């Protein structure tokens with residue numbers, strides 16, 4: 064999608080005087096139009112198809128698009144530092160990176176506020192039926208069929224946050240301001256937090272009107288929202304997912320929605336992106352968006368600066384700024 068500059072081995076390795084030397088980085092995906100020029104001011108940007116790519120020591124990847132698995136690590140054996148422009152790291156085989164001495168960084172908490180805002184937006188949309196009302200008006204149905212059915216109030220609802228990291232905490236803070244009662248599930252109770260800790264997902268679902276999934280995807284949290292959890296959430300229950308599709312057993316979610324066993328869902332992520340079960344597309348009680356909670360144009364500059372800070376630390380032999388796998 065972006066035209067990468069072409070470099071010769073000579074321009075990368077010598078580049079003339081030492082002051083004009085720009086260390087090479089292999090760039091798999093640029094998420095913003097101006098990232099190429101911003102990166103090129105500091106580094107020699109190399110595309111994955113360049114003959115120089117196999118000798119690159121550092122690489123930029125994107126969470127939603129690039130898998131960092133053994134195939135990729137074998138293909139680019141010189142890599143010693145991989146920076147992902149996202150928050151989640153489930154697309155990377157971290158154990159293998161560690162084993163091969165490849166340092167890994169994500170962009171830390173840069174995305175948390177955007178994602179938290181988005182989760183609240185999805186929830187309000189599902190509850191107050193904003194997108195569906197919009198379609199109703201645009202399709203001229205207000206004139207021909209009268210008022211659209213009312214949605215529900217958010218204030219006073221019991222919200223269970225699955226994962227109280229920086230994203231979950233920002234969601235909790237926002238929903239508290241709406242007058243919701245917050246409970247949460249995490250590995251351990253968080254110090255200095257007034258929300259109720261519930262150590263079990265079934266109990267959290269039973270005690271909640273709304274579940275918001277905001278944990279990282281691991282073997283333990285894969286399908287953490289399963290059939291039993293959906294049943295525990297119950298007929299009036301709403302589920303919001305801004306984390307990863309595989310947190311929810313999507314087939315069971317669809318069945319629950321079809322049978323009316325839960326009331327609605329707001330989803331930004333799916334098990335097989337960009338494919339979405341057709342049943343979901345036909346439902347009025349779900350709001351569906353294309354894995355975009357993390358980014359706003361405002362955050363893009365901050366994201367690339369953190370990536371750059373990690374690369375600079377790596378090339379200077381210093382600890383990464385936002386490490387996931389350290390040296």
Ligand SMILES: O=CC(=O)O
Nearest residue numbers: 126149150151357
């Ligand atoms: O979903 C995107 C990310 O993890 O940054």
